[in-house]
Amino acid sequence: MPLNFPLRIRFFAHSLPGTHLSYNTSSSVPLLFRIFSSGLNHFEFGSRIKFSTRPNRDQPEFERRIRDGGEIRASKSLIEDEEELSNWVSGFRTGSSRGILKSDDEDEEDRSRGRNQEKRGIRNQVDSFRNKRYGGDRERGFNSRIQGKSSEASFRGKKETSFSRDREDYKGLRKREDLLEDESSDEDVKSLVMGDIGDLLSEDDEEEDQDYDFLKKKAVSAFGFDKENVIEADKTRNANDSYLTKTRFDHYPLSPLSLKAIKDAGYETMTVVQEATLPIILKGKDVLAKAKTGTGKTVAFLLPSIEVVVKSPPTSPDNNRPPILALVICPTRELANQAATEANTLLKYHPSIGVQVVIGGTRLGLEQKRMQTNPCQILVATPGRLKDHIENTPGFATRLKGVKVLVLDEADHLLDMGFRKDIERIISAVPKERQTFLFSATVPEEVRQICLVALRRDHEFVNCVHEGTIETHQQVRQMHMIASLDRHFSLLYTLLREHIMDNVDYKVIVFCTTAMVTKLVADLLGELNLNVREIHSRKPQSYRTRVSNEFRKSKGLILVTSDVSARGVDYPDVTLVLQVGLPKDREQYIHRLGRTGRKGKEGEGILLLAPWEEYFLSSLKDLPITKSPLPSIDPETVKKVQKALCHVEMRNKEAAYQAWLGYYNSQKMIGRDKDRLVELANEFSRSMGLDNPPAIPKLILGKMGLKNVPGLRAK
Numbered sequence: 001m002p003l004n005f006p007l008r009i010r011f012f013a014h015s016l017p018g019t020h021l022s023y024n025t026s027s028s029v030p031l032l033f034r035i036f037s038s039g040l041n042h043f044e045f046g047s048r049i050k051f052s053t054r055p056n057r058d059q060p061e062f063e064r065r066i067r068d069g070g071e072i073r074a075s076k077s078l079i080e081d082e083e084e085l086s087n088w089v090s091g092f093r094t095g096s097s098r099g100i101l102k103s104d105d106e107d108e109e110d111r112s113r114g115r116n117q118e119k120r121g122i123r124n125q126v127d128s129f130r131n132k133r134y135g136g137d138r139e140r141g142f143n144s145r146i147q148g149k150s151s152e153a154s155f156r157g158k159k160e161t162s163f164s165r166d167r168e169d170y171k172g173l174r175k176r177e178d179l180l181e182d183e184s185s186d187e188d189v190k191s192l193v194m195g196d197i198g199d200l201l202s203e204d205d206e207e208e209d210q211d212y213d214f215l216k217k218k219a220v221s222a223f224g225f226d227k228e229n230v231i232e233a234d235k236t237r238n239a240n241d242s243y244l245t246k247t248r249f250d251h252y253p254l255s256p257l258s259l260k261a262i263k264d265a266g267y268e269t270m271t272v273v274q275e276a277t278l279p280i281i282l283k284g285k286d287v288l289a290k291a292k293t294g295t296g297k298t299v300a301f302l303l304p305s306i307e308v309v310v311k312s313p314p315t316s317p318d319n320n321r322p323p324i325l326a327l328v329i330c331p332t333r334e335l336a337n338q339a340a341t342e343a344n345t346l347l348k349y350h351p352s353i354g355v356q357v358v359i360g361g362t363r364l365g366l367e368q369k370r371m372q373t374n375p376c377q378i379l380v381a382t383p384g385r386l387k388d389h390i391e392n393t394p395g396f397a398t399r400l401k402g403v404k405v406l407v408l409d410e411a412d413h414l415l416d417m418g419f420r421k422d423i424e425r426i427i428s429a430v431p432k433e434r435q436t437f438l439f440s441a442t443v444p445e446e447v448r449q450i451c452l453v454a455l456r457r458d459h460e461f462v463n464c465v466h467e468g469t470i471e472t473h474q475q476v477r478q479m480h481m482i483a484s485l486d487r488h489f490s491l492l493y494t495l496l497r498e499h500i501m502d503n504v505d506y507k508v509i510v511f512c513t514t515a516m517v518t519k520l521v522a523d524l525l526g527e528l529n530l531n532v533r534e535i536h537s538r539k540p541q542s543y544r545t546r547v548s549n550e551f552r553k554s555k556g557l558i559l560v561t562s563d564v565s566a567r568g569v570d571y572p573d574v575t576l577v578l579q580v581g582l583p584k585d586r587e588q589y590i591h592r593l594g595r596t597g598r599k600g601k602e603g604e605g606i607l608l609l610a611p612w613e614e615y616f617l618s619s620l621k622d623l624p625i626t627k628s629p630l631p632s633i634d635p636e637t638v639k640k641v642q643k644a645l646c647h648v649e650m651r652n653k654e655a656a657y658q659a660w661l662g663y664y665n666s667q668k669m670i671g672r673d674k675d676r677l678v679e680l681a682n683e684f685s686r687s688m689g690l691d692n693p694p695a696i697p698k699l700i701l702g703k704m705g706l707k708n709v710p711g712l713r714a715k
C-alpha cells in the first residue's frame with residue numbers, strides 16, 4: 001500500500017514542481033504508529049494513505065511519544081541556573097514536580113498540563129504565603145487571578161507541610177512565578193524542572209530516548225525528507241552569500257502604504273528569503289522557510305501578514321471583542337519586542353492597524369487592560385504568556401477565533417520540547433482556516449516532521465540554505481580553541497583585550513552556558529575593567545530591555561549573556577561572538593554565531609572548549625570552523641585575572657558552580673559518568689579560585705542524581 005505524501009520543496013528563487021513520494025508502508029506504518037501515534041490518528045487509511053498535516057483542533061496533539069518523553073527531554077536539555085532551586089524544591093518536595101514524571105498513573109489531561117501545573121503550583125505557594133501574611137480577605141483582593149484554580153491541580157494539596165516561609169522565601173517564589181510566566185526564560189523553566197526531575201530518569205529512560213530518537217529519524221526519513229528528495233537549487237546566490245536580491249518590493253501587489261513604509265525603512269530590494277517566500281504567501285499558501293541568520297526573515301513574515309490585515313474588512317466599532325487577525329509567536333521577550341518594533345515600522349502609514357505585545361515578566365493585568373482599551377489586529381506574543389491570556393483573559397479566546405495568519409518565528413525552537421505544550425494549546429485556539437508561516441535559520445530533520453502539525457498539507461518548504469551549502473555565513477570567520485578549564489578565564493580576558501585593541505568599534509557578545517555562569521563571567525570581566533553588560537533570565541525584564549536597547553545602539557561594549565540572546569535578536573555590527581563552553585546543540589551554536597555577520601557584514605566567532613568538550617566539534621564538521629592556536633597568556637594577565645576572581649562575590653561563585661554542575665549533568669555525553677562530571681565541576685571550581693568546591697544542598701544533589709558522588713560537598 002503506497003503512502004502518498006505530496007510535498008513541495010521550494011528553494012529560493014525557484015519554483016519546483018510538486019514531488020510525489022511513494023513508500024512501501026508495510027514496514028513504515030507500524031513504525032510510524034509508534035513514533036507519530038496520535039499524529040497518525042489524523043491520517044485516513046484507505047487504499048491510499050492521505051497525510052493530513054493539520055491536527056484535529058478539538059483534540060490537539062503532536063504525538064504522544066514526544067509528549068511523554070518530551071517533558072523529560074526538555075528538562076534535561078538546559079540548566080540556566082539553580083539560584084532559587086533550593087527554596088522551590090523544598091516547597092515542592094511532596095511531589096508537585098515529580099508529578100510530571102508520573103506518566104504511568106496520571107491521566108492524559110494531567111500529563112498535558114506539565115509546565116502549567118508547575119506554574120500554578122508556584123502561584124499557589126505564593127498564594128498560600130500571602131494568605132499567611134495578609135489573611136484571606138486581602139489575599140482575595142489582590143490575587144484574584146490565582147484564585148479559582150486551586151482545585152485544578154490536586155497535587156498541590158499535599159505540598160505545604162513545611163511551608164513556613166520567611167520574606168526571602170516569598171521573594172524567591174515571586175521570582176519563580178515571574179520566571180514561569182516568561183517564555184524567554186524557558187531555559188530556567190527547563191533547568192528548574194530538570195533540577196527536580198531530570199535525574200530521576202532511570203538509565204532505561206535514557207536508552208528509550210535514544211531508541212526513540214533513532215526511530216523518529218527513521219520515520220522522518222520515511223515521510224520523504226531524505227536528502228534524495230531535496231531538489232537542487234540555484235546555487236549562484238549562495239555562492240556569493242549575498243543576502244539581497246535585485247527584486248524590488250513594488251514588484252509584488254503590496255499596498256501602497258506598506259510600500260511607502262518599506263521605502264522609509266530604507267529597504268530598497270528584497271532579501272533572498274523575502275523574494276522567495278512573498279509570492280508564495282501572497283498566493284495564500286502556508287510556508288516553512290529556512291534562511292540564514294540576519295537575512296530579513298522578520299520582514300518576510302510580517303509584510304504579508306500585514307497585507308492580510310489590510311485586506312480584511314474593518315471591524316465594527318460596536319464589536320467589543322474585535323478579532324486578532326495576525327498572531328506572531330516568538331520564543332523570547334526580546335525577540336517579541338523586536339518583531340513588534342519591526343511591525344510598527346512597516347505599519348507607519350497604516351494608522352488604523354495596531355500591534356500589541358504580550359510577554360512574560362510584565363503584569364498580566366496591565367496587558368489585559370491595554371488589550372481592552374486599545375484592541376489590536378496584530379498580536380506578537382511569547383507562548384506561555386499567550387496561553388495565560390487564553391486561559392485567564394475574558395474574551396481573549398473569542399478574539400483569537402479571528403486569526404487569519406499564524407506565525408511561528410524560530411519555529412524549530414518553538415516546536416521543540418520546551419515550548420511544545422504551549423504551542424499545542426495555542427494552535428488549538430486559532431481557527432483551522434488560516435495561513436501559517438514557520439521561519440527559522442535552522443530546521444533540523446527531527447523537527448521538520450513536527451512542523452507539519454501546524455501547516456496545511458500543500459504548504460511549501462522554502463529552503464534558502466540548500467543541501468551542500470553551509471548554514472553559517474561565509475564572511476564570518478569561525479574558530480575553535482581547546483584549553484583546559486583553568487585557563488579559560490585568562491584566555492577569555494586575553495581574547496577580549498586583543499579584539500578590543502584590533503577593533504576600535506568593537507561590539508562583542510560572550511555566550512555562557514547558564515545564567516549564573518553568565519553572571520560570574522560578567523562580574524569577573526567588570527572587575528577587569530572591561531565595559532560589560534549582562535543579560536540573562538535572572539535579570540528583571542525592565543533591566544533586560546534597557547540593556548538590550550543600549551547594546552543595540554552602542555559600540556565599544558561587551559554583552560555577556562546566556563541563551564536568551566541566542567536567537568533572533570538583531571544587534572547591528574557585532575564584531576565578535578565568543579562562546580565559552582559547550583553550546584546546547586549544533587543549532588544553538590549556529591544561532592549564537594548568527595548574532596554577528598548580519599546583513600552581509602563581516603564577523604568573527606570563537607568557540608572556547610575544554611579538551612573533554614571537543615567531541616562537540618563533530619556536530620559542526622560541515623561548517624568552516626578551524627582550530628586556532630591559543631594566544632599566549634603572560635603571567636601578569638594570569639595574576640590579574642586571579643586577583644579579579646578574588647573580588648567576585650562568593651555566593652556568585654557558589655551559584656555558578658551549582659549551575660555549571662547542573663548544566664553539564666544534563667549533557668548526555670558528560671553527565672553520564674557522574675564521578676567524572678564531579679571531577680570536572682571541581683576543576684571549574686578551582687578555576688574560580690576556590691580551594692574547596694562549594695557545598696550543595698543534599699536535596700538538590702539528590703534531585704540531580706549526584707548523592708554520594710565522591711568529590712561533592714553536601715550541606
Ligand SMILES: Nc1ncnc2c1ncn2[C@@H]1O[C@H](COP(=O)(O)OP(=O)(O)OP(=O)(O)O)[C@@H](O)[C@H]1O
Pocket residue numbers: 266267268269270271274291292293294295296297298299440441567568569570594598599
Ligand atoms: N529588504 C531589506 N533590505 C535591507 N535590510 C533589511 C531588509 N529586510 C530586513 N532587513 C534588515 O535586516 C536585519 C536582519 O533582519 P532579521 O532580524 O529579520 O533577520 P533574521 O533572518 O530574522 O535573523 P535571525 O535568524 O537571527 O532571527 C534587520 O536589521 C532588518 O531590519
